[in-house]
Amino acid sequence: MEKAILELLENDAKMTAEQIASSLGMSEAEVVEEIEKYEEKDIIAGYKTLIDWDKVGGDGVTALIEIKVVPQRGQGFERIAARMSQYDEVDSVYLMSGAYDIAVTVNGKSLRDVASFVSDKIAPLEYVTSTATHFVLKKFKDKGVMYTNTEKNQERGYAF
Amino acid sequence: MDYDKILSSRALGLKPSGIRKFFDLIDGTDVISLGIGEPDFVTPWHIRDAGIASLEKGYTYYTPNAGTMELRTAISNYMKRSFSLEYSPKNEIVVTVGGSEAIDLAMRAMINPGDEVIVPEPSFVCYGPIATLAGGVPVHVATTAEDGFKLTPEKLESVITPKTKLLVLPYPNNPTGAILTRSELEALAKVVIKHDIAVISDEIYSELTYSGEHVSVASIEGMRERTVVVNGFSKSYAMTGWRLGYACGPCEITKVMTRIHQYAIMSAPTTAQFAAVEALNNGDADIEHMREEYNQRRRFMCDRFNAIGLECSSPDGAFYMFPSIKSTGLSSEEFSTRLLKEKSVAVIPGNAFGDSGEGFVRCCYAASMQNIAKALTRIEEFISSI
Numbered sequence: 001m002e003k004a005i006l007e008l009l010e011n012d013a014k015m016t017a018e019q020i021a022s023s024l025g026m027s028e029a030e031v032v033e034e035i036e037k038y039e040e041k042d043i044i045a046g047y048k049t050l051i052d053w054d055k056v057g058g059d060g061v062t063a064l065i066e067i068k069v070v071p072q073r074g075q076g077f078e079r080i081a082a083r084m085s086q087y088d089e090v091d092s093v094y095l096m097s098g099a100y101d102i103a104v105t106v107n108g109k110s111l112r113d114v115a116s117f118v119s120d121k122i123a124p125l126e127y128v129t130s131t132a133t134h135f136v137l138k139k140f141k142d143k144g145v146m147y148t149n150t151e152k153n154q155e156r157g158y159a160f
Numbered sequence: 161m162d163y164d165k166i167l168s169s170r171a172l173g174l175k176p177s178g179i180r181k182f183f184d185l186i187d188g189t190d191v192i193s194l195g196i197g198e199p200d201f202v203t204p205w206h207i208r209d210a211g212i213a214s215l216e217k218g219y220t221y222y223t224p225n226a227g228t229m230e231l232r233t234a235i236s237n238y239m240k241r242s243f244s245l246e247y248s249p250k251n252e253i254v255v256t257v258g259g260s261e262a263i264d265l266a267m268r269a270m271i272n273p274g275d276e277v278i279v280p281e282p283s284f285v286c287y288g289p290i291a292t293l294a295g296g297v298p299v300h301v302a303t304t305a306e307d308g309f310k311l312t313p314e315k316l317e318s319v320i321t322p323k324t325k326l327l328v329l330p331y332p333n334n335p336t337g338a339i340l341t342r343s344e345l346e347a348l349a350k351v352v353i354k355h356d357i358a359v360i361s362d363e364i365y366s367e368l369t370y371s372g373e374h375v376s377v378a379s380i381e382g383m384r385e386r387t388v389v390v391n392g393f394s395k396s397y398a399m400t401g402w403r404l405g406y407a408c409g410p411c412e413i414t415k416v417m418t419r420i421h422q423y424a425i426m427s428a429p430t431t432a433q434f435a436a437v438e439a440l441n442n443g444d445a446d447i448e449h450m451r452e453e454y455n456q457r458r459r460f461m462c463d464r465f466n467a468i469g470l471e472c473s474s475p476d477g478a479f480y481m482f483p484s485i486k487s488t489g490l491s492s493e494e495f496s497t498r499l500l501k502e503k504s505v506a507v508i509p510g511n512a513f514g515d516s517g518e519g520f521v522r523c524c525y526a527a528s529m530q531n532i533a534k535a536l537t538r539i540e541e542f543i544s545s546i
Contacts, residue, residue, distance in 0.1 A: 012529065018531055022463035023456035078376075089162075 062136040066100040194523040195506040199398035204446040210438030227255025234440040243376040247408040254289020259392035259405035265417040266388040271296040275325035279516025280311040302516035309336035332365035335522035365478040367396035402432035457525040464536040505540040
């Protein structure tokens with residue numbers, strides 16, 4: 001039951017406590033209480049909205065930056081990752097296995113904007129040994145949601 | 161040209177479907193439809209992919225009349241693991257163009273002119289017309305909300321005559337969501353066997369039951385030999401547009417059905433058959449996922465209807481809710497038409513599924529949770545405005 005509420009909200013943050021309650025056969029008060037508990041414990045870390053900015057002529061850019069670093073004595077990668085997370089431009093930070101150490105996604109207004117963020121803020125850090133910046137050309141799917149063109153809906157028949 | 165002379169009087173005698181008339185009214189962009197009788201899910205990708213792969217390989221020819229052996233074998237395995245029923249893939253399974261064709265074949269294979277076909281109502285609208293086209297005489301038997309819209313042995317007994325040939329068992333039921341339990345089926349089976357009639361069991365919603373496992377009437381003692389089980393891929397795997405169903409029965413019946421199918425249809429769509437094999441062999445998780453989603457929406461919708469004051473028993477199967485609107489004092493058609501015009505919510509008047517559906521409306525919960533919530537809010541506003 002615990003996870004059921006989280007699973008429903010992960011899929012649709014707009015579900016009301018009433019909807020969740022009857023979906024799972026709980027009382028509304030129970031659901032409200034559980035959700036508050038999750039929020040307090042930061043199990044629910046936040047709520048955001050998925051927006052297809054392309055559809056409203058948004059001209060922002062997103063880049064994926066692969067970063068190689070020298071781990072800090074005594075603190076490993078933790079401190080570095082935490083520092084990277086501080087920047088507002090940074091959307092996500094992951095510690096990676098494989099050819100590089102940290103993956104960061106950055107949102108900026110323009111290519112130049114992102115490029116200067118990387119060269120001014122990230123690259124000069126003393127423990128960063130190299131960066132590789134990959135710009136996103138087109139977003140097809142994000143957080144399990146498809147970003148589709150508003151194609152004409154299929155013409156449908158009515159069945160009984 | 162005098163078309164009345166050209167057209168078949170039997171065909172002209174068919175009433176236009178009450179649902180179609182109603183759907184002609186729906187065209188507004190703001191309309192939330194709880195009217196459509198199909199899943200809102202797209203066919204799971206791995207199933208679509210299997211269809212695409214078959215096209216890439218160039219599998220574009222007719223299949224054997226009864227369907228590919230691979231698919232019939234998969235169906236046979238499925239019937240065994242799900243309902244403990246044994247059907248030989250060789251001659252007891254016919255793959256059809258949707259469950260509807262399977263119903264048509266079964267009726268045409270068994271009905272002689274004047275034979276009576278018992279159809280419990282409210283139910284899916286096709287049984288009566290198909291029976292009529294096959295030369296039979298549909299005999300409707302009304303079920304009631306008090307009986308949970310289940311056919312009872314007493315009711316069945318009351319409509320049986322020496323001319324009775326067939327009983328249609330449409331459970332899990334569209335539009336009421338009623339199901340029949342093993343003991344209820346056993347009680348009906350006694351009557352059926354006593355009068356020596358045959359059964360077409362439309363089990364297209366068998367995977368969508370929410371209280372225990374679906375029981376096929378063919379698994380009741382003495383019933384397999386006289387039952388054609390109809391099932392398909394539309395509802396369970398969200399594959400309505402692929403048009404693929406099947407019938408299982410004793411080979412004496414399926415042999416004749418296959419012969420009709422061979423002349424009328426040749427074979428079911430090839431691409432769909434390849435996709436269906438993937439569905440049966442690797443689609444159990446999809447079914448479970450969709451059933452759980454429907455189940456959540458079902459509980460929500462049921463709670464809301466009862467909270468609004470439209471009495472609604474919790475349906476055990478399919479994806480329809482059949483609330484009573486009698487408390488509003490409106491007829492089913494008035495209610496549905498006014499709700500559509502005043503609040504842009506489409507539901508289907510219950511009388512479209514037979515006279516006994518009067519006083520009810522059908523609402524499909526194969527719609528997104530947000531749309532269901534919005535629709536129910538509008539219905540609530542509508543009711544307080546009456």
